[in-house]
Amino acid sequence: MANEKYKIIDGHKHILYSDYLKVKNIEEKSESFFQEMDWRRSVRDFSDKPVPKSVIENIIKTASTAPSGAHKQPWFFCVIESAELKSQIRKAAEEEERKSYEGRMSKEWLNDLKPLGTNHSKPFLEIAPYLIIVFKKPYDLSKEEEKLQNYYVNESVGIACGMLITAIHQAGLVTLTHTPSPMNFLTKLLERPSNERAFLLLPVGYPVTEAYVPDIERKNLDEVSKFYSK
Numbered sequence: 001m002a003n004e005k006y007k008i009i010d011g012h013k014h015i016l017y018s019d020y021l022k023v024k025n026i027e028e029k030s031e032s033f034f035q036e037m038d039w040r041r042s043v044r045d046f047s048d049k050p051v052p053k054s055v056i057e058n059i060i061k062t063a064s065t066a067p068s069g070a071h072k073q074p075w076f077f078c079v080i081e082s083a084e085l086k087s088q089i090r091k092a093a094e095e096e097e098r099k100s101y102e103g104r105m106s107k108e109w110l111n112d113l114k115p116l117g118t119n120h121s122k123p124f125l126e127i128a129p130y131l132i133i134v135f136k137k138p139y140d141l142s143k144e145e146e147k148l149q150n151y152y153v154n155e156s157v158g159i160a161c162g163m164l165i166t167a168i169h170q171a172g173l174v175t176l177t178h179t180p181s182p183m184n185f186l187t188k189l190l191e192r193p194s195n196e197r198a199f200l201l202l203p204v205g206y207p208v209t210e211a212y213v214p215d216i217e218r219k220n221l222d223e224v225s226k227f228y229s230k
């Protein structure tokens with residue numbers, strides 16, 4: 001029978017999806033979404049203006065709708081509001097960043113970073129109302145501490161982070177993709193289980209009233225794509 005709400009395929013329930021696809025004006029919609037996303041920038045100067053917790057919850061729920069290898073959802077989001085923890089994270093991150101800027105990064109890397117005006121100092125880690133630390137899970141642990149394999153973990157968690165950043169921007173907030181490497185100090189500070197690895201650290205909040213960002217150019221469509229039409 002056509003238009004059944006669900007079907008059993010190989011013993012597993014499949015729901016009718018086309019019901020959800022009701023978008024009209026796809027040209028307009030895709031253009032306006034691009035315009036909106038083109039405004040997204042990484043911001044390094046945060047205000048301490050509070051953000052409702054429910055907004056952070058919605059942002060994480062959005063990220064967690066991401067596709068993942070074999071639907072394993074190999075991610076975990078730690079949300080830091082505690083001033084004490086933020087201060088410990090800042091101290092540890094700045095220590096790692098100092099070592100990176102003073103010896104671990106190549107000359108070429110440091111040169112590439114110059115236009116961005118970054119250095120080891122990370123005051124936003126204490127100022128932003130929330131820090132979201134994303135962890136990836138190379139494997140899950142059963143109740144009996146048995147390892148359960150996850151698949152395409154970096155790809156899956158990377159996509160979830162892209163959706164997280166998109167949701168933050170869409171909510172009218174800003175973030176910075178921060179990687180104070182190596183990031184294992186976060187596993188210890190946040191007392192995460194042995195199957196989790198810190199993936200990205202994202203401060204979330206409002207920018208200061210006069211926030212400046214580097215004047216960078218994005219590659220155009222021709223530089224990032226090729227259409228094979230024939």
Ligand SMILES: Cc1cc2nc3c(=O)[nH]c(=O)nc-3n(C[C@H](O)[C@H](O)[C@H](O)COP(=O)(O)O)c2cc1C
Pocket residue numbers: 040041042043044116118176177178179180213216
């Ligand atoms: C994986 C990744 C790691 C990054 N790590 C840092 C970082 O540790 N510190 C920082 O200031 N910016 C970091 N950035 C932000 C980039 O510098 C920024 O995205 C880039 O300059 C483009 O600017 P935009 O995000 O405003 O478009 C990182 C971005 C990505 C995607």
